[in-house]
Amino acid sequence: MAPKVLISDKLSPAAVQIFKDRGIDVDFQPDVGKDKDKLAEIIGNYDGLAIRSATRATEKIIAAATKLKVIGRAGIGTDNIDKDAASKKGIIVMNTPFGNMITTAEHAIAMMFAVARQIPEASASTHAGKWEKSKFMGVELTGKTLGVIGAGNIGGIVCDRARGLKMKVVAYDPFLGEEKAKKMGVEKVELDALLTRADFITLHVPFTDQTANILSAEAIAKMKPGVRIINCARGGLVDEEALADALKSGHVAGAAFDVFSQEPATQNPLFNLPNVVCTPHLGAATSEAQENVALQVAEQMSDYLLTGAVSNALNMPSVTAEEAIVMGPWLKLSGHLGAFIGQMTDEPIKAINILYDGSVAEMNLSALNCGVVAGIMKKANPDVNMVSAPVIAQERGISISTTNQSKSGVFDGYIKVTVVTDKRERSVAGTVFSDGKPRFIQIKGIQIDAEVGAHMLYTTNEDVPGIIGALGQTMGENGVNIANFTLGRAVAQGEAIALLYVDDQVPAPVIKKLEATGMFTQVKPLMFDVA
Template sequence: MAPKVLVSDKLSETAVQIFRDRGIDVDFMPDLGKDKDKLAEVIGQYDGLAIRSATKVTPTLLEKAENLKVIGRAGIGTDNVDKEAASKKGVIVMNTPFGNMITTAEHAIAMMFAVARQIPEASTSTHAGKWEKSKFMGIELTNKTLGVIGAGNIGGIVCERALGLKMKVIAYDPYLGEEKAAKMGVEKVELDELLSRADFITLHVPLTDQTRNILSRENLAKTKKGVRIVNCARGGLVDEDALSEALQSGHVAGAAFDVFSEEPAKENALFNLPNVVCTPHLGAATTEAQENVALQVAEQISNYLLTGAVENALNMPSVTAEEAKIMGPWIKLAGHLGSFIGQMTDEPIKAINILYDGVASEMNLAALNCSVVAGIMKKFNPEVNMVSAPVVAKERGIQISTTNQDKSGAFEGYIKVTVVTEKRERSIGGTVFSDGKPRFIQIKGINIEAEVGAHMLYTTNEDVPGIIGALGQTMGDNDVNIANFTLGRSEAGGEAIALLYVDEPVPAEARAKLAETGLFTQIKPLEFDVA
C-alpha cells in the first residue's frame, strides 16, 4: 500500500506532483491547516504531513496522528511544530534549512542599496509630486568597508556579492579560520575592529545567548560615525532603542531592518525615523525561494517514506530503525562529547578528529560523526542539526577525520573527540556503560569516570590539598546540591581536574567565590541536553 501524505498549507503544484511521481498518495488541501478541528479529524489517515507556517502541530493534533511518521516544514522555522511532542510520538520533524540562503542574502544587499541611496524616502517624495533632488544625497558602495557579523551560509553569500560590488569586506566570526577567510577574499577581524572600521555593518548570525544584543548600546558607541546598519537575520541582535538614539544623534547615518525584536512589529523605536528602511520579514519572500523549499520538502518526505533516508531532521540522527535500538545511547554520548568541547572552545576550529574504539567502531559512524559535530556547533548555532552540521562545518573550512580501531583498553568501546584550533588541541573521551548511560572517561588525557548531567561544573587546578573542600563549601554556601563529584589528575602534584554534576546551574556568585580562592586555573559551567 502506498504511503499517504497530506499537504495542509500552500505548496506549489510542482511540489505536489513530486509526491505523485514518486508513487505516493497525496491529498492537497492548502487551507486545511487553518482549521485545526477539521485537521484533527483527518490527520490519522496520513503517514506524512507537509506544511509551511499556517498549520500548527500541537500535542493535541499529534495524539490524533495515529499513523504519522514524518512532518516536513517547507522553510527553516519550526516554531509551529511541537518537536518534543513529535519526538515522544516517534514522528520525525524535517525542515529545509538551505532553500532561502540566496534570497535572504540578496535582500540584505538590496537593503544596503536602499539605505545608501535613501530610495524608499525618495520614492515616497516623488510619488507625492515633489522633486527634492538635492534632499536625497546618497553614498556609493564602491570602496566602502562592509563589516559582516557572521560569515556562514548567508553571510558568506553576502561577502561574495559585496566583493563583486568592489567593497572591502571584513568579517567577524569566531568559527571563521584564517585560511577559509583568505579563500573567501575577506579579512577576518575581531568585533571591536569591525565596529571601528566598517562603513556598513550587516548581521548574519542566529539569535543565541552569545549573539543577543551583539550590537548593544556599548558596541554601537564603538562604531564609526556615519555607519549604516543592516539586519536581515534575527530580531534581538541589535538594541533597537539604543540604535534609535544613535540615528537621531547622527552617529549612525542609516539603518535597514527586515527583522525586529517583537514580530509582527506594530510599533518600534526605529519606525518613522529618517533614513531607516523597514520591511516585514521578507528575507525568504521570493518566488524562487518558496519554490525551492517546497520542492525540497517534497523530496525529503518522499525519500523517508519510500527508502527510510532521513534528511535535515531536527529530532533524530540519520540511522535506520534497527540501528537506533543499539546506537541510541552512543548517539547521545557523541553529542555530549561534542557539546563539552563546543562549550569549552571559543577559537576558530580547524579540525575535528574522532576516534572510535571497539564496539563503537562497528556502528554507523556517519551518524555518530554528525552527532559529535552538531554537539560542538549547537551552542553557537541552535539551528544546526545532525544532518546540516557537517555541511556547515565544511563551509567553514573545518576538516573532519575519523579513525577506527579494535578494542584497545578496559572498555568494550569508547569515543574520543579532539578539536584542533590555531592555538591548541582539546580532547575528551567517553563510553556507554551497561546501564545505557553515557560517561565521560577522559579529559585532557586525565582519566575520570563521570556521569553526564544537565548542569555541570568543570574546574582545573594544580593538584594541591583543599580543592574538594573549596568546591563543596562553595556549593553548599550557594544552595547548589552536588549529585556527583569526579576528580582526576595527571600525576601527584600535577594538573588536576574536577567535574561536578549538580542539580541546578552554578550561579555566577559561586563561580566568583571559587575564583577568589586562587586555587583554580579554570572554572567553567556546562549545560547538556540529557532528555
C-alpha cells in the same frame, strides 16, 4: 493504507504534486496553520505535517498529534516548532537548510543598496509629486568597509557579493579560520574591531543566548558615526530601542531590517524613522527559493514515510532502522562529546580528529562523525543537523579526520574527540556502558568516570586541598543540588579537574563566586541534550 500529510501553510503546488505522485494522501489547507484551535482539532488524523513559518507546532499541537511521525519545515528556521516536545514523542523534525541561502543573501545586499541611497523614501516622495533631489543624498558602496557578523552559508555569499561590489569586507565569526578567511578574500577580525571599522554592518547569525542583542547599546556606541546596519537574519540580534535612539541622534545614519524581535511586527521602535527600510521578513520570499524548499521538504517527508530514510533531521541521525538499534547510544555519545568540545572552545577550530576504538570502530562511522561535528557546531548554530554540520565545517575550512583501531584498553569500545586550534589541542573521550548510558571517561588526558547530565559544571584547578569543599559549600549556599561529582588528576599536585552533574543550570552569579575564590583556573557551565 497510504500515509496522510497535512500542509498547513502556503506551499508550492509542485510540492503537493510530489506527495501525490509518491502515493501520499495529502490534505492541502494553507490557512489552517493560523488557526491553532482548528489545527489542534484535526492534527490527530495525520502522519506528517508540512509547514513554513505561519504554523506554530507547539507542545499543545504536538500533544494532540496522536499519529504524527514527521514535521517538515520548508526553510531553515525551526523556531516555530517545539523540538523538545517532538523528540519526546518520537516525531522527527526536518528542515531544508540550503534551499534559500542565495535568496536571503541577495535580500541583504538589496537592503544595503536601499539604505545607502534612501531608495524607499525617495520613491515615496517622487510618487507624491515632489522633486526633492537634494534631500536624498546617498553614499556609494564602492570602497566602503562592510562588517559581516557570521560568515557561514548566507554570510559567506554576502561576503562574495560585497567583494564584487569592490567593498572591503571584514568578518567576525568565532568558527571562521584564518585560512578559510583568506580564501574568501575577507579579513577576520574580533567583534570590537568590526564595530569600530565598518561603514555598513550586516548580521548573518542564528538567534542564541550568545547572539541575543549582539548589537547592544554598548556595541552601537562603539560604531563609527554614520554607520548603517542591516539585519536580514533573526529578530532579537539588535537592541531595537538603542538603535532607534542612535538613529535619532544621527550616530547611526540608517538601518534596513527584514526581521524584528516581535513578529508579525505591527509596532516597533524603528518604524517611521527617517532612512530606516523595513520589510516583512522577505529574506526567503522569492519564487525560486519557495519552490526549492517546498520541493525538498516534500521529497524528504515522502522518503521517510514510505521507506524510513531520514535526511536533514534536527532530532534524529541519518541512519537505517537496523543501524539505529545498535548505534543509538553511541550516536548520543558522539553528540555529547562534540557538545563538550564545542562549549569549551571559543577560538576558531582548524581540525577535528576522531578516534574509534574497539567495537564502535565497526559501526557506521560516517553517521558517528556527523554526530560529533553537529555537537561541536551547535554552540554557534542551534539549527545545525547531522546532514548540514559536515558541509558547514568544510565551508569553514575545518578538516575532519577519522582513525579506527582494534580494542586497546579496558573498554570494549570508546570514542575520543580532539579539536585543534591555533592556540591549543583539546580532547575528550567517552564510552557506552552495558546499561546503554554514555559516559565521559577522559578529559585532557585525565581519566574520569562521569555520567552525562543535562546540566553540568566543569572546573580545572591545581591539585590542592579544599577544592571539594569550595565547590560543595558554594553550590549548597546557593541552592544548586549536585547529582553526581567526579574528580580526576594527571599527577599528584598537578592539574586536576572536576565534573559536576547538577539538577539545574548553574546561575551566572554562582559561577562568579567560584571564580572569585581564586582556586580555579577555569569554571565552565555545560549543557547537554539528554532527551
